[in-house]
Amino acid sequence: MSDDIRELYQQMIMDHNKNPRNFHALPDADRTAEGYNPLCGDHFKVFVKMEGDMIRDIAFEGAGCAISKASASMMTAALKGKTRQEAKVLFDEVRKMLSRQAGGPFDETKVGKLATLAGVCEFPARVKCASLAWHTMTEALDPTGKQVTTE
Amino acid sequence: MERSMEAKTFNAEEVRKDFPLLNEQVYGKPLTYLDNAATTQKPQSVIDTITQFYSKENANIHRGIFCLSEQATKRYKSARHKVQEFLHAASDKEILFVRGTTEAINLVVQCYGRAFLKKDDEVLITHMEHHSNIVPWQMLRDERGIKLKVAPINDDGELLLDEFKKLLTDKVKFVSVVHVSNALGTVNPVKEIVRLAHEKGAVVLLDGAQAVAHTPVDVQDLGCDFYAFSGHKLLGPTGIGVLYGRKELLEKMPPYQGGGDMIRTVTFEKTTYNELPYKFEAGTPHIAGVIGLGTAIDYIRSVGIERIESYEQELLKYGTEKLLQIPGLRLIGTARKKSAILSFVLGEAHAHDIGTILDRQGIAIRAGHHCAMPVMQRFNVPATTRASFAFYNTRQEIDRLVAALHEVTEVFK
Numbered sequence: 001m002s003d004d005i006r007e008l009y010q011q012m013i014m015d016h017n018k019n020p021r022n023f024h025a026l027p028d029a030d031r032t033a034e035g036y037n038p039l040c041g042d043h044f045k046v047f048v049k050m051e052g053d054m055i056r057d058i059a060f061e062g063a064g065c066a067i068s069k070a071s072a073s074m075m076t077a078a079l080k081g082k083t084r085q086e087a088k089v090l091f092d093e094v095r096k097m098l099s100r101q102a103g104g105p106f107d108e109t110k111v112g113k114l115a116t117l118a119g120v121c122e123f124p125a126r127v128k129c130a131s132l133a134w135h136t137m138t139e140a141l142d143p144t145g146k147q148v149t150t151e
Numbered sequence: 152m153e154r155s156m157e158a159k160t161f162n163a164e165e166v167r168k169d170f171p172l173l174n175e176q177v178y179g180k181p182l183t184y185l186d187n188a189a190t191t192q193k194p195q196s197v198i199d200t201i202t203q204f205y206s207k208e209n210a211n212i213h214r215g216i217f218c219l220s221e222q223a224t225k226r227y228k229s230a231r232h233k234v235q236e237f238l239h240a241a242s243d244k245e246i247l248f249v250r251g252t253t254e255a256i257n258l259v260v261q262c263y264g265r266a267f268l269k270k271d272d273e274v275l276i277t278h279m280e281h282h283s284n285i286v287p288w289q290m291l292r293d294e295r296g297i298k299l300k301v302a303p304i305n306d307d308g309e310l311l312l313d314e315f316k317k318l319l320t321d322k323v324k325f326v327s328v329v330h331v332s333n334a335l336g337t338v339n340p341v342k343e344i345v346r347l348a349h350e351k352g353a354v355v356l357l358d359g360a361q362a363v364a365h366t367p368v369d370v371q372d373l374g375c376d377f378y379a380f381s382g383h384k385l386l387g388p389t390g391i392g393v394l395y396g397r398k399e400l401l402e403k404m405p406p407y408q409g410g411g412d413m414i415r416t417v418t419f420e421k422t423t424y425n426e427l428p429y430k431f432e433a434g435t436p437h438i439a440g441v442i443g444l445g446t447a448i449d450y451i452r453s454v455g456i457e458r459i460e461s462y463e464q465e466l467l468k469y470g471t472e473k474l475l476q477i478p479g480l481r482l483i484g485t486a487r488k489k490s491a492i493l494s495f496v497l498g499e500a501h502a503h504d505i506g507t508i509l510d511r512q513g514i515a516i517r518a519g520h521h522c523a524m525p526v527m528q529r530f531n532v533p534a535t536t537r538a539s540f541a542f543y544n545t546r547q548e549i550d551r552l553v554a555a556l557h558e559v560t561e562v563f564k
Contacts, residue, residue, distance in 0.1 A: 001558050002178070002511045009504070009562045018499070040503050040519055041533040063533055065501035066563075123507055 007119035017066040022059040022076035035136030035148035046136045072133030161462040169194040180513030188539030200446040230445030239369040244427040251392035252360040253283040255379030260287040262404040270296035272324040279332040308335035308484040331361035334523040335484030336492030387447035391440030408433040459542040463491040491540035500563040502534040512555040
């Protein structure tokens with residue numbers, strides 16, 4: 001097995017894929033959005049419960065590949081208790097990490113455990129998988145009415 | 152080429168030498184190209200034909216009174232004749248050049264469907280159609296109020312012929328069916344389908360995109376009214392395809408697009424149309440593509456389509472046995488009569504994760520819904536991984552695929 005495959009599908013990602021966190025509907029959510037990549041079939045719904053400007057609870061449902069599901073799961077774990085602004089800043093950094101040139105820099109202190117997804121940048125075709133849930137979350141927080149897709 | 156072709160046993164290693172791309176490496180690994188249902192690689196002769204055309208022979212056809220144009224016209228016509236022979240059509244006037252299978256089907260829907268199908272007429276398709284044989288009919292349904300009916304398939308991905316017969320009522324005026332399913336590999340009993348449909352007076356189109364490069368096709372023996380295929384799945388260039396249509400039908404159909412080449416005379420008051428096949432070929436066609444397709448057909452004929460079919464059936468048998476030994480692997484599409492396509496799901500691994508892991512081993516496969524979403528819905532899977540073979544594939548490549556799938560199992564254990 002090649003090193004980049006080992007890095008991409010490391011244990012934490014496979015764990016989040018197998019046992020996704022916050023993987024359920026939120027009946028009292030005040031914001032939801034759906035993201036769908038028709039070519040690969042990845043399809044997620046993100047639920048957000050706000051308290052003022054803070055994300056009090058966040059969950060997701062749906063189906064997709066290991067990368068998209070693990071990313072969605074890790075995202076929900078990372079965003080609970082964050083403000084909208086903090087969520088936006090985090091996504092910006094995650095986006096930078098996913099789409100950088102392989103080996104390029106990103107701020108590991110800002111992304112925390114999400115650094116597990118850093119290996120995705122070696123697989124340009126899979127960046128859309130890792131970022132789908134994040135764009136869906138953004139649409140839930142700031143609805144534009146547009147269909148969310150990263151393809 | 153004759154060197155290997157005379158040998159009794161098929162020598163894939165020998166034909167591989169004719170395909171320069173098969174020598175490429177991916178991530179430092181030899182390329183294992185198993186996405187032939189999406190597009191096939193091109194033999195050197197096809198590449199040379201196109202290069203030669205643009206470097207030495209390029210001119211527009213049917214126009215110039217000069218040497219080059221006359222030669223280009225001659226080669227263009229000769230390619231049409233090659234297609235006619237390849238499909239065993241009665242006349243080369245029945246061979247129309249289009250962009251591909253999708254355009255061929257759209258042409259039939261636009262020109263035959265809009266002219267001859269009325270409100271409440273029924274069109275019968277099957278559950279295993281490619282989107283290109285579903286969506287154009289839905290567009291006609293929305294415009295004209297025809298009814299679209301779908302014949303079901305069983306768990307092996309075979310057409311339920313008894314159900315098909317029940318759906319084939321007197322109201323069915325058109326039957327449009329895939330010859331070989333791109334998502335399942337199923338070979339449909341198309342001759343029987345044509346016979347049944349004609350008994351009811353329905354017109355029949357066969358989508359031959361996945362058939363022509365893998366099995367002999369004789370449109371007169373099949374009896375179909377239309378037959379569509381793409382050049383690029385037959386070792387030819389992209390952007391060129393063929394619609395075969397029976398002359399009586401093509402003659403009564405209105406033209407597809409208006410423009411140059413498809414007319415006889417034009418005044419602002421009235422235009423008279425050119426004869427077949429030009430009536431359906433407005434504008435300067437893909438001349439290099441047509442000539443390249445002709446060379447691709449020459450190549451296929453030099454290898455022999457029967458030999459290709461029997462070798463690919465051996466590959467299918469070998470691949471099926473090997474894949475079924477992988478724990479957790481489930482084949483989607485287990486028809487008794489199949490083309491060399493292995494569509495499968497593997498445990499909890501998503502098709503795209505499988506695709507990525509295989510890619511790093513240099514193995515090119517397709518992961519997704521294969522433009523046949525209703526097939527995915529029928530088997531209740533979001534996507535499948537599909538390995539599709541050509542006659543230049545080898546058992547060794549199947550062994551590489553199997554080894555890489557064990558790696559997938561390791562990652563997803």
